[in-house]
Amino acid sequence: MQDYFNLNLLHFAVIMESIKRTSKERVSCREYYSYKLQIREHEKSVILYAGRLLHQYVVDMYVKIETSRLDFYKQNQHTIRSDLYKGIIDSVAAGETQSNNTGKRIILPPSFIGGPRDMRRRYLDAMALCQRFGKPDLFITMTCNPDWQEIKNELKPGQTAQDRPDLTTHCLNDASNYQMPNALRQLFAILLIYCEPTNVLQLWNEYYTDLSHDYQAIKDISYDDCVSKTLLDINLFLERMGRSIDDFDLPELPHVQEIFHDLNDELNNREISEERNVITPAEDLNIIHTLNSNQKNAFEEIINRVNQKRHGIFFIDGPGGTGKTYLYRAILSTLRNEGHIAIATATSGVAASILPGGRTAHSRFKIPINSTETTLCAITKQSGLAQLLKQSSIILWDEAPMVKRTAIETLDRTMKDIMNSSISFGGKVIVFGGDFRQVLPVVRRASRSETISYSMVKSYLWEDIEVFKLKENMRARTDHLFSEFILRIGNGDEEEIEDGLVHIPNEMMIEYSNNEASEHSLICTIFPSLCENFSSSEYIMERLNLMESSNLIKSLSLNQRYWSITAVINQIDAVKMFKSGQGKIQKLTLMDKEGSKIYAIMFNETIDKFHNMLQIGKTYIFSNGQIKAINKDFYNVNENFEIILNSISEIQVAITDDIEPVTNNLSVIEDIKSNPNSPSDIILLVLNVSEVRVIYRQTDKKKFVKRDLQVVDLRYVIHIILYFFKNILLFIILCFLFLIGQKFVLLLYGKDWQQLKVNNWRIQEMIKQSF
Numbered sequence: 001m002q003d004y005f006n007l008n009l010l011h012f013a014v015i016m017e018s019i020k021r022t023s024k025e026r027v028s029c030r031e032y033y034s035y036k037l038q039i040r041e042h043e044k045s046v047i048l049y050a051g052r053l054l055h056q057y058v059v060d061m062y063v064k065i066e067t068s069r070l071d072f073y074k075q076n077q078h079t080i081r082s083d084l085y086k087g088i089i090d091s092v093a094a095g096e097t098q099s100n101n102t103g104k105r106i107i108l109p110p111s112f113i114g115g116p117r118d119m120r121r122r123y124l125d126a127m128a129l130c131q132r133f134g135k136p137d138l139f140i141t142m143t144c145n146p147d148w149q150e151i152k153n154e155l156k157p158g159q160t161a162q163d164r165p166d167l168t169t170h171c172l173n174d175a176s177n178y179q180m181p182n183a184l185r186q187l188f189a190i191l192l193i194y195c196e197p198t199n200v201l202q203l204w205n206e207y208y209t210d211l212s213h214d215y216q217a218i219k220d221i222s223y224d225d226c227v228s229k230t231l232l233d234i235n236l237f238l239e240r241m242g243r244s245i246d247d248f249d250l251p252e253l254p255h256v257q258e259i260f261h262d263l264n265d266e267l268n269n270r271e272i273s274e275e276r277n278v279i280t281p282a283e284d285l286n287i288i289h290t291l292n293s294n295q296k297n298a299f300e301e302i303i304n305r306v307n308q309k310r311h312g313i314f315f316i317d318g319p320g321g322t323g324k325t326y327l328y329r330a331i332l333s334t335l336r337n338e339g340h341i342a343i344a345t346a347t348s349g350v351a352a353s354i355l356p357g358g359r360t361a362h363s364r365f366k367i368p369i370n371s372t373e374t375t376l377c378a379i380t381k382q383s384g385l386a387q388l389l390k391q392s393s394i395i396l397w398d399e400a401p402m403v404k405r406t407a408i409e410t411l412d413r414t415m416k417d418i419m420n421s422s423i424s425f426g427g428k429v430i431v432f433g434g435d436f437r438q439v440l441p442v443v444r445r446a447s448r449s450e451t452i453s454y455s456m457v458k459s460y461l462w463e464d465i466e467v468f469k470l471k472e473n474m475r476a477r478t479d480h481l482f483s484e485f486i487l488r489i490g491n492g493d494e495e496e497i498e499d500g501l502v503h504i505p506n507e508m509m510i511e512y513s514n515n516e517a518s519e520h521s522l523i524c525t526i527f528p529s530l531c532e533n534f535s536s537s538e539y540i541m542e543r544l545n546l547m548e549s550s551n552l553i554k555s556l557s558l559n560q561r562y563w564s565i566t567a568v569i570n571q572i573d574a575v576k577m578f579k580s581g582q583g584k585i586q587k588l589t590l591m592d593k594e595g596s597k598i599y600a601i602m603f604n605e606t607i608d609k610f611h612n613m614l615q616i617g618k619t620y621i622f623s624n625g626q627i628k629a630i631n632k633d634f635y636n637v638n639e640n641f642e643i644i645l646n647s648i649s650e651i652q653v654a655i656t657d658d659i660e661p662v663t664n665n666l667s668v669i670e671d672i673k674s675n676p677n678s679p680s681d682i683i684l685l686v687l688n689v690s691e692v693r694v695i696y697r698q699t700d701k702k703k704f705v706k707r708d709l710q711v712v713d714l715r716y717v718i719h720i721i722l723y724f725f726k727n728i729l730l731f732i733i734l735c736f737l738f739l740i741g742q743k744f745v746l747l748l749y750g751k752d753w754q755q756l757k758v759n760n761w762r763i764q765e766m767i768k769q770s771f
C-alpha cells in the first residue's frame with residue numbers, strides 16, 4: 001500500500017484481476033484512510049502511535065474526505081435535480097441578508113452525511129419516532145476517562161489512551177457498576193444496534209452476570225430460565241428499535257412464551273411469592289398427631305376435600321379454648337407443606353397475627369368497608385391478588401361471626417366472578433371458624449334483632465355450610481376454673497348480680513388490701529419469677545394479652561415505635577407533591593373515642609400502601625410508626641405529638657365504629673384559591689393588625705370602618721386580609737378578636753384573592769368558630 005492517497009489507486013482485487021473492472025475499481029479517499037487507521041495484529045502502524053498527532057491527522061484527513069465529497073457534488077449537480085432548488089436562489093436574491101447565503105449555491109443531496117438535508121431528514125425521523133413512541137426515556141452521553149483500567153488493558157505496549165479513541169466498552173462497565181440490570185439490558189440492546197460490536201457473543205458472555213443480576217436473585221430459578229428471561233428482555237428492547245435477537249450472534253431463545261407463561265405468573269406475582277414464602281413453624285407440623293377426636297374429624301374432612309379438589313364450606317364452631325386455632329395451624333402447616341397455597345385470615349388483627357401468614361380478611365380480600373348485598377371486593381380479574389385466589393387451595397377465616405354477613409357474601413360474589421363459576425366461593429374450600437358466644441358484628445345504632453340479621457347465620461350461604469363442633473375444652477385441662485366460667489358467661493348461664501353484671505369468682509381475683517400491696521400481688525401473679533424470666537420472649541409473649549391496652553391517643557409517648565390506637569379519620573388532606581417534585585405527603589386527622597385528635601402523616605410508599613383503604617368517618621386501628629413532637633404554632637389539636645406512618649405501620653379496619661367523626665376541613669389559602677366556590681375552614685395566625693381606617697364606598701359614598709390583618713397559614717404563607725364593616729359594634733368585637741399572636745379559624749370562600757376580603761356573613765361565621 002502506498003503511503004499517500006492518489007486518485008489512481010486501484011482496489012487490490014482489481015489489480016489481481018479477480019473482479020471485473022467497473023466504475024468502483026478505484027480506492028476512494030475514505031476507503032484509503034479507513035484502511036490506514038485500522039488496527040492489525042501483526043502490523044505496526046506509525047500513525048497509531050503518534051499520540052496527539054494522530055488526532056491532528058484524523059481531523060486533516062476528515063476534512064480532505066469531506067472536501068472530495070463536496071467536490072463530487074459540485075461536479076455532479078445535474079444528477080441530483082438541483083434545478084428544483086433554484087427558486088430558493090431567487091428568493092434569497094430578492095431579500096436575503098444573511099452573508100452565508102451569498103456566493104454560488106451548491107445543493108447537497110440528503111445522502112451527504114451531515115449536510116442540511118441529511119440533518120433535516122434525521123430530525124424528521126426523530127420527530128416521527130417521538131410522535132409514535134413518546135418522548136425518549138434515555139439520553140446517554142458518555143465521557144471517557146483515559147485512566148480507566150479497562151482502557152489501559154486494551155492498549156498495546158507504548159500506546160497511550162490518545163492513540164486509541166476507539167475504546168468505548170467502558171460504558172457497559174459503568175452501567176453494571178450501578179447494578180441496574182434492566183437499564184443495562186436496554187443499553188446492551190442499544191449498543192448492539194448503534195455500535196455494531198464485532199464479537200457480540202463475547203460481550204454477552206462477559207456481561208451476562210450483570211445483565212441477569214435481578215433474575216439470578218429469584219429463588220429456585222434455573223440457569224436456562226434465567227438466560228432466557230434476560231434474552232427475552234433484550235429482545236423486547238431490540239424489537240422496539242425494529243430489530244430482533246435473531247439478527248445477532250446470541251444464544252437462541254427456544255419457545256420463550258411457553259417457558260415463561262407459568263414462570264412469569266409466579267415471578268411477577270408478588271402476592272403469590274409472598275404467600276409461598278410464609279414460614280411454617282416446625283412445631284405446627286407435629287400438631288396433627290396430637291389432635292383430639294373432634295379436631296381430627298374436621299381436619300381429615302377438610303384435607304380430603306382439598307386433595308380431591310372438591311368444594312366445601314365449613315364452620316368450626318367451638319367455645320373459647322376448644323382448640324379452633326390449634327386446628328387451623330394443623331390445617332395450614334399440612335397443606336403448605338404439601339405445596340398448596342393456603343390463605344389464612346381473621347376478622348380482627350389480633351386473631352390474624354396468631355395464624356402463620358395471617359392477615360385481616362378485609363385487607364387480604366379488599367372487602368369494601370360498607371359492604372352490602374351487591375358489593376364486590378376491589379380485586380380486578382387480572383390482578384396478582386386474583387391470581388393468588390385462583391391458585392389457592394383453601395381459605396381460612398377465623399372469627400367469622402364477628403363480621404357482617406354482607407362482607408362474607410361480598411367475598412362469595414367476588415370468588416364466583418374470579419373463578420367464572422356459579423358454585424359458592426367459586427368452588428374453593430373455605431373454612432370459617434369462631435364462637436357465636438363471643439362478639440357479634442357491630443352494627444351502628446342497631447337493635448338486637450337488626451344485629452342478628454347481619455350475623456352470618458342469616459346469610460344465604462349458611463345452609464351450605466358444614467359445621468364441625470369442637471366440644472372438649474382443651475384450655476380447661478390447664479385452667480379448669482377459668483374456662484368453665486368463660487363458658488357459662490358465653491352461654492348466658494352465669495347468674496347476674498345486677499343488671500348485666502356478674503360476679504367474678506373470688507378464686508380468680510386478687511384481694512384488695514391497699515394500693516401498694518395489691519399492685520405488688522397483681523404483678524407477682526401475672527409475672528411470677530420475673531427476675532429469672534424477663535429475657536425469655538416466650539414468657540413475656542404468653543403474658544402480653546393480660547397487659548392493658550387503652551388504644552387511646554393520650555397513651556402515645558414520644559419516640560415510641562410500637563403502639564396501637566383506635567381512631568376515626570376526621571379528615572384526609574389531598575396528596576401534596578414536594579416542590580422538588582420528588583416525593584409526596586398526605587396528612588390525616590385522627591380522633592379517638594375520648595375526642596383527642598392527632599395528625600398522622602404519610603409519605604411516598606406509605607401513601608400508596610394505605611391511600612385506597614382509608615375513608616373519612618371510618619374507624620381504624622393504627623399501629624406502629626414514629627411518634628414526633630408537634631409544631632404547635634399552627635396545629636389545631638391539643639396533643640403534643642404527631643404520627644409519622646412508615647414501613648412498620650399497619651392500618652386495619654376496626655370492628656367497632658362507634659366513634660362519631662367530627663369534620664373540620666382545615667385547609668390553606670392556596671387550596672381555596674384553586675377552588676373558590678367551596679367554603680373551607682382556615683386556621684390563621686395573626687402577625688400584625690393595622691390601624692382602624694374609615695373608607696367611603698365610591699358608588700354611594702357609604703361609610704365603612706376597615707382594618708388590615710397580616711396573617712400566616714398552615715403552610716407558612718403570609719397573606720393580607722382586609723376586613724371592613726358598616727356596623728361599628730361588630731367591628732369593635734372583631735378588633736378584640738384579632739390580636740397579634742392569636743390564632744383563629746376563618747370560614748372562607750370568595751373571588752377576590754388579591755386581598756382577602758371579609759364580608760359580614762363571613763365575619764359572623766368567624767366569630768362562631770373562633771377560639
Ligand SMILES: Nc1ncnc2c1ncn2[C@@H]1O[C@H](COP(=O)(O)OP(=O)(O)OP(=O)(O)O)[C@@H](O)[C@H]1O
Nearest residue numbers: 290291292318319320321322323324325326474475
Ligand atoms: N389437641 C390439643 N392438644 C393439646 N393442646 C391443645 C389441643 N387443642 C388445643 N390445645 C391448647 O388449648 C389451648 C386453647 O386452644 P386454642 O387457642 O386453639 O383455642 P380456641 O378455640 O382458638 O380459643 P379462643 O376461641 O379463645 O381463641 C391452647 O393452649 C392450645 O395449645
